[in-house]
Amino acid sequence: MYLENMDKEFNPERFRVARLRRKMTYRKLAEQTGLSSKTISKYENDGINNPPSNDSLKKISQVLSYPVQFFFEDDIDEISTEAVSFRALSKMTAAQRDAAISAGRLSLIVNDYIQDNFELPKQDLRDLRNFEPEIAANAIREHWALGSRKIVNLIHLLESKGVRVFSLAENTLDVDAFSFWKDGVPFIFLNNKKSAERSRFDAAHELGHLLLHKHASPYDSAIDISLSSSRVAEQEADNFASAFLMPKVSMFSAAPNYITIDDVIELKSRWSVSAVSLIFRMHKLKLITEWQYRRLMEEASMRGYRKKEPNSIPREKSLIFEKIMPVLAKEGLGVKSFAKELKLPLDEVTNLMFMPTLI
Known part of the structure; x- marks a missing residue:
């Protein structure tokens, strides 16, 4: 069984990540693979003792568009729902939330590889919990010696301060952006379907969460979210973003x-x-x-400016990915081979790295 993967076991947790990332229920995946919902559940919940056959795994791989090798690698680090700050959690479905978090988990694979092979900027954020948003915005601007001048490229600035910034290719306006801390490293995810101006504001909003609500959810609970605490946290992050971008x-x-x-x-x-x-x-x-x-x-x-921005600015992208990809290419790792090296689908890698047009 699994001749090319005899040294490794089927990893049911990775199967779960891929299924959630593709927003597939047991029933939907069963219908498209020709397997039963019970079988799909068995693979995900007891896949170590009851792994899929070669034929079943091939069907699953094709439907989810994930390489077979993906399902045989080590566990992907968990991202606690409580630690994630979602920009518009009240509008999101459970499937959208789980897909976004799964994208966050996949980004950890990309980040680990880059972090192991390149020297990245150390995080230089301050803990500004209990600061008023306006004061916090002024404090971080002073800490970064920005004065009151315009921030030309916010993503580049964040990356220079050790924030890992990834892109989300979510086909919904309900998933704006989200952020979290992982092992002392701050992460921000931005929906690339939004206008460039909105994306900048979302990035500043998430920076606000990272600074004002560090290492903790800005909400009361991941399951039973208090509307009052949610609104307060979102308003604080909005006020921070406004003050940070427009001193x-x-x-x-x-x-x-x-x-x-x-x-x-x-x-x-x-x-x-x-x-x-x-x-x-x-x-x-x-x-x-x-x-x-x-x-x-x-x-x-x-005038329709809420939906279409007048005199729109160019969309910001990651400078880190822009710099490392040519280096990897010289070593024989183009985008496709890089995705293959990580055992990830090409679309997931290019989307996360602000390169969706490459596929």
């Missing part, structure tokens, strides 16, 4: 006395943020009145 000093120096929606479109490029985020920040800082805020928001909605 008060630069906002006060740039905002005109009377502002129109066209002024908003022109001004937003100063900080590479969305029109709506800029309007919200100006209102928060009392640079515009309540009446102006409502009028600008209404006009932004009428």
